[in-house]
Amino acid sequence: MNEQHDSSSPQPYQQSKRDFLQYFLGGSVFAWMASVLYPVLAYLKPPKQAEVEVMSVKVGKLADIQPDTGQIVKFGTKPVILVRAGNGDLYAYAATCTHLDCTVQYRADMGLIWCACHNGKYDLNGRNVAGPPPRPLDEFRVVVQGDEVFVSKKT
Amino acid sequence: MTMLLRKLYTWIDERVQLRTLVEFLGKKYVPVHRHSVWYYFGGVSLFLFIIQVVTGILLLLYYKGSEELAFESIQFIMSKVSFGWLIRSIHSWTANLFILTAMIHMFSVYFEKAYRKPREVTWLTGMLMFFLALGFGFSGYLLPWNELAFFATKVGTDIAGIIPVIGKPIMVFLRGGEEVTGATLSRFFGFHVAVLPGAFTVLLGIHLLLVQRQGMSEPLGMEHAPPGEKKVMPFFPNFLLRDLLFWLIVLNLLAILAVFFPWELGKKADLFAPAPAGIKPEWYFLFMFQTLKYIPAQVWVVDGEILGIAVFSIAGILWTFIPFWDRKSARGEQNRFINYIGLFVVFYIILLTIVGWLA
Numbered sequence: 001m002n003e004q005h006d007s008s009s010p011q012p013y014q015q016s017k018r019d020f021l022q023y024f025l026g027g028s029v030f031a032w033m034a035s036v037l038y039p040v041l042a043y044l045k046p047p048k049q050a051e052v053e054v055m056s057v058k059v060g061k062l063a064d065i066q067p068d069t070g071q072i073v074k075f076g077t078k079p080v081i082l083v084r085a086g087n088g089d090l091y092a093y094a095a096t097c098t099h100l101d102c103t104v105q106y107r108a109d110m111g112l113i114w115c116a117c118h119n120g121k122y123d124l125n126g127r128n129v130a131g132p133p134p135r136p137l138d139e140f141r142v143v144v145q146g147d148e149v150f151v152s153k154k155t
Numbered sequence: 156m157t158m159l160l161r162k163l164y165t166w167i168d169e170r171v172q173l174r175t176l177v178e179f180l181g182k183k184y185v186p187v188h189r190h191s192v193w194y195y196f197g198g199v200s201l202f203l204f205i206i207q208v209v210t211g212i213l214l215l216l217y218y219k220g221s222e223e224l225a226f227e228s229i230q231f232i233m234s235k236v237s238f239g240w241l242i243r244s245i246h247s248w249t250a251n252l253f254i255l256t257a258m259i260h261m262f263s264v265y266f267e268k269a270y271r272k273p274r275e276v277t278w279l280t281g282m283l284m285f286f287l288a289l290g291f292g293f294s295g296y297l298l299p300w301n302e303l304a305f306f307a308t309k310v311g312t313d314i315a316g317i318i319p320v321i322g323k324p325i326m327v328f329l330r331g332g333e334e335v336t337g338a339t340l341s342r343f344f345g346f347h348v349a350v351l352p353g354a355f356t357v358l359l360g361i362h363l364l365l366v367q368r369q370g371m372s373e374p375l376g377m378e379h380a381p382p383g384e385k386k387v388m389p390f391f392p393n394f395l396l397r398d399l400l401f402w403l404i405v406l407n408l409l410a411i412l413a414v415f416f417p418w419e420l421g422k423k424a425d426l427f428a429p430a431p432a433g434i435k436p437e438w439y440f441l442f443m444f445q446t447l448k449y450i451p452a453q454v455w456v457v458d459g460e461i462l463g464i465a466v467f468s469i470a471g472i473l474w475t476f477i478p479f480w481d482r483k484s485a486r487g488e489q490n491r492f493i494n495y496i497g498l499f500v501v502f503y504i505i506l507l508t509i510v511g512w513l514a
Contacts, residue, residue: 105429
């Protein structure tokens with residue numbers, strides 16, 4: 001009677017042996033999958049490229065920059081827009097629209113900085129005045145030394 | 156010759172029982188009713204996909220997927236390679252017609268409620284293929300590395316970046332870095348010619364297998380008509396020949412479009428040039444693009460952009476899973492609500508596409 005009962009249900013030590021094997025095998029499968037997936041997922045993430053941090057860029061001679069025009073300046077890997085207003089004042093902002101990453105341009109007919117992608121507008125103080133942009137353009141500093149114009153990061 | 160073919164048939168038949176397949180094809184019937192014309196749009200989408208595979212492989216022979224060479228290699232294809240202009244033009248036109256026929260196919264299935272039980276998985280695989288088709292369009296658009304493509308990719312990937320929490324890593328993954336650069340081009344090239352075709356082929360296989368297994372869906376109410384009143388047409392050869400005739404017409408249309416309206420290449424992308432005035436995405440993204448223009452920067456406390464993307468995502472998810480929440484059609488009852496939603500979506504897309512086009 002007692003023996004019959006034993007044969008139909010495993011004894012406690014057999015159960016724990018089975019549990020151990022299940023955890024062991026399950027854990028192995030998991031570890032195996034992780035060791036395959038982790039390198040693949042890590043591979044998908046592009047590595048950080050060493051970038052020389054640019055603090056200041058020379059644009060050119062002041063006399064060459066016409067009033068009421070704008071131009072894109074290469075600031076390291078990022079575009080910066082330099083605008084010379086009708087009255088001769090110089091302004092510089094990150095040329096990347098705060099809306100969806102397009103590059104902005106100066107529109108003399110509007111007297112505004114304009115983004116062609118979704119019709120976003122900024123005034124010459126970089127403030128988002130119309131359209132979808134959610135915040136002002138990041139400001140850069142314009143320095144005139146002698147007759148040379150420099151654009152530099154605001155610190 | 157016939158002797159040889161017969162021998163070949165017997166040879167294969169002895170090994171894989173070809174006879175059962177031939178019998179199956181012989182007994183395949185297509186329902187005939189006043190909505191039968193929509194049946195052809197699935198087939199023609201398949202035809203256009205095949206054209207894309209063939210012309211895509213041809214373009215691969217000369218295309219170079221790098222920032223310095225991509226634009227120039229397409230210039231080379233279009234000016235130096237014999238019929239290169241034709242192959243590229245057909246590939247571009249077919250891409251657009253493919254999205255169009257797939258859309259017509261999708262809407263016809265939607266309005267016929269052909270997604271209802273037992274064809275939920277067919278609809279689901281079809282929707283996934285449609286999203287992949289948009290991915291094909293988006294990734295392929297960048298490959299010529301021209302000005303329009305560059306900004307379209309900047310905007311498109313930036314939209315992905317707006318999604319809270321997971322958005323930023325997705326954007327970096329898609330771009331291969333923080334910005335759209337040559338690294339993005341390499342990734343998109345890989346997606347376009349390897350990842351997407353592979354996934355698409357698997358889904359297409361399931362989709363076609365289900366269509367063969369379950370047969371064509373019939374309009375609601377026709378299912379229970381007495382067998383004598385149902386009109387059918389043998390698939391082979393009657394329906395197949397009609398299919399082929401339509402394919403031939405589409406092929407001619409493609410040739411006309413490719414020859415008389417060759418696809419432009421535009422200006423090479425300049426990472427330091429402002430976005431050109433009048434920039435627009437491809438027509439099938441235009442309605443979303445136009446909507447984004449109208450949403451103000453802030454709606455109550457939510458960013459306008461996040462709101463727009465959330466609404467489109469939720470709508471897309473609901474649309475994809477319609478067989479699982481439209482219980483009425485599943486029971487074989489008419490569901491007018493579904494028609495109203497569908498009509499609204501169709502009119503919305505058409506209206507905003509036209510407005511976006513004219514703007």
